[in-house]
Amino acid sequence: MTARIIDGKEVASKVHEEVAAGVAEFKSKYDKVPGLTVVLVGDDPASHSYVKGKERACERVGIATETIRKDASISQEELVEIIQGLNNDPAVSGILVQLPLPKHLDEDAVIHAIDPMKDVDGLHPENAGLLMLGQPRFAPATPLGVQRMLVEQNVDMNGAQVVIVGRSKLVGMPLTALLLQKGVGANSTVTVCHTGTKDMAAETRRADVLIAAAGFPGAVTPDMVKPGAVVIDVGVSRVEDSTRKRGYRLTGDVEFEGASEVASAITPVPGGVGPMTISMLLVNVLQAANIAASN
Ligand code: GUN
Numbered sequence: 082m083t084a085r086i087i088d089g090k091e092v093a094s095k096v097h098e099e100v101a102a103g104v105a106e107f108k109s110k111y112d113k114v115p116g117l118t119v120v121l122v123g124d125d126p127a128s129h130s131y132v133k134g135k136e137r138a139c140e141r142v143g144i145a146t147e148t149i150r151k152d153a154s155i156s157q158e159e160l161v162e163i164i165q166g167l168n169n170d171p172a173v174s175g176i177l178v179q180l181p182l183p184k185h186l187d188e189d190a191v192i193h194a195i196d197p198m199k200d201v202d203g204l205h206p207e208n209a210g211l212l213m214l215g216q217p218r219f220a221p222a223t224p225l226g227v228q229r230m231l232v233e234q235n236v237d238m239n240g241a242q243v244v245i246v247g248r249s250k251l252v253g254m255p256l257t258a259l260l261l262q263k264g265v266g267a268n269s270t271v272t273v274c275h276t277g278t279k280d281m282a283a284e285t286r287r288a289d290v291l292i293a294a295a296g297f298p299g300a301v302t303p304d305m306v307k308p309g310a311v312v313i314d315v316g317v318s319r320v321e322d323s324t325r326k327r328g329y330r331l332t333g334d335v336e337f338e339g340a341s342e343v344a345s346a347i348t349p350v351p352g353g354v355g356p357m358t359i360s361m362l363l364v365n366v367l368q369a370a371n372i373a374a375s376n
Contacts, residue, residue: 082308084344089226092233093356097142100363104143107370115174115370116145117201117362118167122160122186123153127319128179135177138359144366145172153183160186161194168196174370175201177362180251198372201365204250212258219365224256226357227292227313232266234346236290236311243269244285246301246334247294252315256292281305291344293334303339312340312347315354 108114117139121132132148139146149163160178167173176199182188192200197207203219211218231238243260247253253273260269274284285291285305293301294315306312316334333350341347348354 082343082345084312084341084347086341087230087234087313087346087348087353089230089348089353089356092230093226093360095233096229096357096360096364097138100144100360100367101142103367103371107367107374108143111374113172114143114145115366116147116172117175117177117366118170118173119146119148120151120160120163120167120176120178121148122151122155122179123183125181127317128181132179134355134359135362138363139366142363144363155186157186157190160191164191164194168194168199171373173199174373175199175366177202199369201362201369203255203365209250209255212255215262217259217262219369220259221251221255222361222365223252223315223354223358224259225361225364226354227256227315228259228266229361230313230348230354230357231290231311234311236346238266238290239268241269241289242272242287243290243292244272244274244288245292245294246274246281246285247296247315248273248275249294249296252294256294295334297334298332299336300334301340302336303343306340306343308343309345310343312344313354314348314350317350317355 119132119135121128136146167176176195178191192204195205197205200208201219203221208219212220245253245256257271257273260267260271272284274281278284282305286307288307288310290311291306292313296316298318312335314333314335318332319329320332322330331351
């Protein structure tokens, strides 16, 4: 079997068009545009590259965007003060603090400082709690992107055996909550594998839909994939590659060549989940702006 390649850029373009239309409607209704402010601390090259992608996407759909760049030496107090300023700024519909933060900062406390109504990352305990209770307000963008991609590919998630590899707060946990809900693109039977899982391959081989979000290359090998499964690769790692001008290439968690001989459909890295994450962030920003404007 040679798997169909799921084109994340194509689905993301469709979402961009929807958001652009929503932004135009918002503008004509309220005579202003939604705004996203990203807070970027330190000089992690991957984070800088993600943030550039977010800025470009906002500009494409008409969302005002600003990035506050701060040195890695910033104190907890100064960072929280910046967030409080953004909480009180009516031009800011959504706030995103790019993760990971430098080690001396308390990531949880920083996220808790964000106004939950501006938490377009869906990481504030109020939004994470609402998602767990089946009353989602803002869900994290990557899980939303994975779900939207599956829906667009007409993958029947109702009753599907879904196995997620990884239990992070950005992906594994919220994706579990999303796919467990009743409704379109969900109502699945979800298993989450993690470092405590005894026989990972036995679990993943049961998956109709296998979602790799472990964060390291080779986490999912071809023998772990059930023939005909849909494989979604959330991982993005930089690996050294002297044949590339940049000196590295991006790779996912899944051994792509081998897995595509077994799966029925698979996402590439890059060009799979990555573009979807950005487009679903835009959806959240527009939603935040609409909620704020209608209150
Ligand atoms: N770092 C990698 N992915 C994400 C994300 O979705 N949100 C934030 N805030 N940081 C990230």
